[in-house]
Amino acid sequence: MGNKKLWISFAFIILALFPPLFLSQYWLHVMIISLFYVMMASSWNLIAGFTGQVSFAHAAFSGMGAYTSGMLTVYLGLPPWLGILIGTGVAALLGFGLGYLCIRMGGIYLSLTTLGFSEILRIIITNEDQWTRGTMGLQVPGFFVEYSKTSYYYLFLIVTILLLIVIYKIIHSEMGLTFRAVLNDEVAASSSGINTVRVRVLAFAISSAMSGLAGGFYGHYLMLITPDVPSLGQMFLVLAMAVIGGMGSFAGPIVGSFVLEILSEYIRVYGEYHVLLFGLIALAMARFAPEGVVGILRKKWRREWA
Amino acid sequence: MSELLMYLTNGIVIGVINAISAIGVSLIVGIMKVVNFAHGELYIFAGYFSYHLSVSLGVPPLLAMPLSIFLIFLIGIGMERTLIRPTYGDEMYSLIITFVLSIVLQNAALLIFGPYPQKPPNWVTGAMNIFGLYHYGNQRILSFFISIGVLLSIFYLIKRTWFGKSIRAISQDREMAALVGVDHLKVNMLAFGLGAALAGAAGVVLSPIFPVTPSGSSSVSLNAFIVVVLGGMGSLKGCVVGGLILGILENLGAAYISTMYRHIFGFIILILVLVFRPWGLFGQKTQ
Amino acid sequence: MGVIIEGKGLTKSFGGLTAVKKVDFHLNKGEIVGLIGPNGAGKTTLFNLMSGVYHPEEGTLSFNGMEITSLKSFEICRLGIARTFQIVRPFLKMSCLENVLIGIIGRGDPREGIKAKGEEARKLLKFVSLEGHEKNSANNLTLIEKKRLEMARALATQPRLLLLDEVLAGLNPSEILQALELIEVIRTQLKMTIFWIEHVMGAIMKASDRIIVLDQGEKIKEGRPEEVVNDSKVIEAYLGESDA
Ligand SMILES: Nc1ncnc2c1ncn2[C@@H]1O[C@H](COP(=O)(O)OP(=O)(O)OP(=O)(O)O)[C@@H](O)[C@H]1O
Numbered sequence: 049m050g051n052k053k054l055w056i057s058f059a060f061i062i063l064a065l066f067p068p069l070f071l072s073q074y075w076l077h078v079m080i081i082s083l084f085y086v087m088m089a090s091s092w093n094l095i096a097g098f099t100g101q102v103s104f105a106h107a108a109f110s111g112m113g114a115y116t117s118g119m120l121t122v123y124l125g126l127p128p129w130l131g132i133l134i135g136t137g138v139a140a141l142l143g144f145g146l147g148y149l150c151i152r153m154g155g156i157y158l159s160l161t162t163l164g165f166s167e168i169l170r171i172i173i174t175n176e177d178q179w180t181r182g183t184m185g186l187q188v189p190g191f192f193v194e195y196s197k198t199s200y201y202y203l204f205l206i207v208t209i210l211l212l213i214v215i216y217k218i219i220h221s222e223m224g225l226t227f228r229a230v231l232n233d234e235v236a237a238s239s240s241g242i243n244t245v246r247v248r249v250l251a252f253a254i255s256s257a258m259s260g261l262a263g264g265f266y267g268h269y270l271m272l273i274t275p276d277v278p279s280l281g282q283m284f285l286v287l288a289m290a291v292i293g294g295m296g297s298f299a300g301p302i303v304g305s306f307v308l309e310i311l312s313e314y315i316r317v318y319g320e321y322h323v324l325l326f327g328l329i330a331l332a333m334a335r336f337a338p339e340g341v342v343g344i345l346r347k348k349w350r351r352e353w354a
Numbered sequence: 355m356s357e358l359l360m361y362l363t364n365g366i367v368i369g370v371i372n373a374i375s376a377i378g379v380s381l382i383v384g385i386m387k388v389v390n391f392a393h394g395e396l397y398i399f400a401g402y403f404s405y406h407l408s409v410s411l412g413v414p415p416l417l418a419m420p421l422s423i424f425l426i427f428l429i430g431i432g433m434e435r436t437l438i439r440p441t442y443g444d445e446m447y448s449l450i451i452t453f454v455l456s457i458v459l460q461n462a463a464l465l466i467f468g469p470y471p472q473k474p475p476n477w478v479t480g481a482m483n484i485f486g487l488y489h490y491g492n493q494r495i496l497s498f499f500i501s502i503g504v505l506l507s508i509f510y511l512i513k514r515t516w517f518g519k520s521i522r523a524i525s526q527d528r529e530m531a532a533l534v535g536v537d538h539l540k541v542n543m544l545a546f547g548l549g550a551a552l553a554g555a556a557g558v559v560l561s562p563i564f565p566v567t568p569s570g571s572s573s574v575s576l577n578a579f580i581v582v583v584l585g586g587m588g589s590l591k592g593c594v595v596g597g598l599i600l601g602i603l604e605n606l607g608a609a610y611i612s613t614m615y616r617h618i619f620g621f622i623i624l625i626l627v628l629v630f631r632p633w634g635l636f637g638q639k640t641q
Numbered sequence: 642m643g644v645i646i647e648g649k650g651l652t653k654s655f656g657g658l659t660a661v662k663k664v665d666f667h668l669n670k671g672e673i674v675g676l677i678g679p680n681g682a683g684k685t686t687l688f689n690l691m692s693g694v695y696h697p698e699e700g701t702l703s704f705n706g707m708e709i710t711s712l713k714s715f716e717i718c719r720l721g722i723a724r725t726f727q728i729v730r731p732f733l734k735m736s737c738l739e740n741v742l743i744g745i746i747g748r749g750d751p752r753e754g755i756k757a758k759g760e761e762a763r764k765l766l767k768f769v770s771l772e773g774h775e776k777n778s779a780n781n782l783t784l785i786e787k788k789r790l791e792m793a794r795a796l797a798t799q800p801r802l803l804l805l806d807e808v809l810a811g812l813n814p815s816e817i818l819q820a821l822e823l824i825e826v827i828r829t830q831l832k833m834t835i836f837w838i839e840h841v842m843g844a845i846m847k848a849s850d851r852i853i854v855l856d857q858g859e860k861i862k863e864g865r866p867e868e869v870v871n872d873s874k875v876i877e878a879y880l881g882e883s884d885a
């Protein structure tokens with residue numbers, strides 16, 4: 049990491065320590081949710097932005113994480129951290145299995161199957177209500193004995209930062225290089241000795257595990273897990289955050305998550321129009337500025353400084 | 355016994371409509387390697403169009419039907435021109451764009467038509483006694499024959515006409531097709547419109563039987579995708595056989611195992627196909 | 642001198658068109674063999690079969706005595722066959738150094754450290770005269786530089802057999818001379834076997850030990866360069882092309 053980048057990240061982390069001192073409980077909640085979306089959008093970006101595969105099961109995997117951990121803590125009395133760990137593992141395994149099945153057939157199959165998986169998961173969760181409480185939602189214990197938004201904020205901040213560090217390391221590792229090679233040109237990568245199917249499955253499993261982890265924490269923060277967590281609506285929000293923020297860049301999904309989550313709080317005053325609006329913006333972005341907000345800003349700055 | 359026969363008949367009727375819807379997806383995948391995730395929304399829109407045309411505007415149902423399909427065809431053409439065309443060759447963006455479009459259309463449907471299920475009026479009433487075994491609704495019988503008619507016209511269109519030949523030329527070899535003078539931009543656009551129109555046709559035919567709601571769109575898309583994978587990407591015959599298999603299995607499964615899980619049977623089929631025969635029943639095992 | 646690669650009865654068709662028809666061929670270790678033929682003869686398709694991009698409908702391929710007919714590209718590459726592409730395919734959105742690193746990573750040897758790999762990649766870039774371009778995006782290179790980058794990426798996989806698809810096309814005479822020198826160095830210093838498609842006749846005739854001629858998917862002639870140029874079937878095949 050360049051020195052300048054290191055300092056900027058450091059400054060952001062320091063700044064991120066202060067919000068609980070002056071934000072209301074409501075806005076602190078918005079911040080916590082934004083951090084959850086940062087984890088979701090950044091880990092989705094790891095496969096979509098860096099290997100070019102579109103998974104529609106990212107929200108579903110976060111739901112797997114949330115429900116697995118939730119049910120383990122409720123029915124078996126496991127501590128949340130252990131539940132989350134297992135939930136992450138379940139998401140990783142499922143991701144590996146689905147990825148293994150579809151990816152050898154190509155990206156279209158992955159998208160179709162993950163979409164199907166999301167739908168099926170929703171149907172199962174809604175119908176198996178003796179275990180999941182269906183649409184009523186499953187009440188689960190929180191992470192802390194004493195409920196405090198401030199504690200949750202710091203918890204989410206730490207987990208998010210750790211996750212982002214892992215993602216950064218992956219992107220800048222040999223593995224990340226193979227991700228980009230596969231994205232750039234599959235045939236050339238394969239002819240250079242890269243096992244492209246393995247790379248794709250690996251990327252998918254890692255990214256799914258990350259969303260399982262994020263979902264696990266999310267569930268124990270909300271303390272009420274509903275089928276909305278693994279829904280396609282949620283999937284759309286995550287996707288829109290990455291697309292609008294800027295796919296294929298490290299900062300894009302982070303920016304996208306905060307901007308869209310905060311924006312949706314303002315729009316919600318007028319009714320549930322935020323999905324429609326974000327959809328239209330995402331379409332315009334994907335069409336005219338595929339590098340996203342971050343890409344636009346970067347170009348502009350480069351022009352001004354050069 | 356007659357109960358089983360009735361479920362089978364249901365499966366076949368639904369199966370034929372599945373086939374129409376799946377051909378809509380398959381055509382577009384075959385020619386432009388684009389999966390239209392907004393397929394189900396087009397189906398839903400068609401259902402609402404035909405409802406409002408006949409109920410709110412008083413157009414006779416049998417006229418409202420082609421009119422709705424035509425509107426969906428125009429929407430399909432518009433989609434291709436504005437959003438899909440710039441993504442050719444970039445699989446990732448086409449997947450993202452059609453998915454976002456599906457969410458946008460779903461929300462738009464919710465805003466425009468409201469959340470309530472709507473059902474265009476039946477074209478016919480009453481029921482018919484089938485071989486003295488059981489009674490079957492005339493509406494379903496008519497839907498079946500209309501669907502067969504649509505199916506036959508599609509086959510005629512693709513096997514016999516200029517348009518069909520261009521489509522096949524392009525799906526086999528884009529460059530060659532361009533060399534022999536096929537205007538692939540025009541063919542793409544028409545094919546996308548046709549794919550959309552087929553979603554519309556399925557919606558129009560089925561909505562008098564199963565009312566449409568904005569939230570029902572994703573299972574429509576999913577059904578079509580499962581049929582396409584089961585039949586083999588790009589195979590018309592596969593769509594028909596796959597559509598029938600899915601229709602029959604879902605109806606028998608719903609009747610004898612569980613109604614709640616009718617959509618799960620489809621997903622199980624999808625996974626089984628991916629495990630045992632990922633190129634599908636009639637698909638080509640490429641390379 | 643043993644046989645390094647051998648193909649028997651290779652056939653590959655696209656739709657109704659048979660691009661490669663029952664082709665038998667072999668290369669000896671250390672040879673430079675030229676593959677020529679009019680446009681559309683099936684040369685690139687044969688390379689695609691040898692590198693696992695496509696798999697033949699009929700026939701077998703063996704490399705160092707081992708059957709590789711149905712192996713995947715990356716497996717074939719790891720066994721020791723590397724290639725360049727007629728229409729260049731460097732990783733455009735990656736730097737030159739990263740392009741070459743992929744070839745090194747592609748060897749699949751986990752023992753090497755990232756530092757050593759970086760050093761090696763730099764050396765390879767220097768070897769193909771691309772020093773100073775390490776951080777430059779491959780997209781910014783000229784055509785000849787892209788071709789050299791692909792060559793470096795292929796060499797990075799440490800192949801025993803190198804497949805070169807029209808590396809001279811589009812180069813001017815002095816660039817062709819440079820490229821020929823490079824190929825000679827690869828053969829003598831790195832001791833690789835080279836199989837080489839080229840339309841620039843003078844160059845390939847001078848540099849090759851042996852020439853294989855394809856026409857409409859079939860092998861119509863094989864022999865020393867001077868035998869091939871005077872062969873009536875070969876002349877006819879090329880004349881047929883200029884008529885068309
Ligand atoms: N992927 C493909 N799909 C369909 N046809 C193909 C494909 N690849 C090659 N062909 C056809 O196979 C034939 C042989 O092509 P190939 O590229 O092997 O020829 P070539 O000898 O390399 O020609 P050139 O000298 O022009 O490079 C051509 O008619 C070509 O159109």
Ligand SMILES: [Mg+2]
Pocket residue numbers: 684685686727
């Ligand atoms: Mg060629």
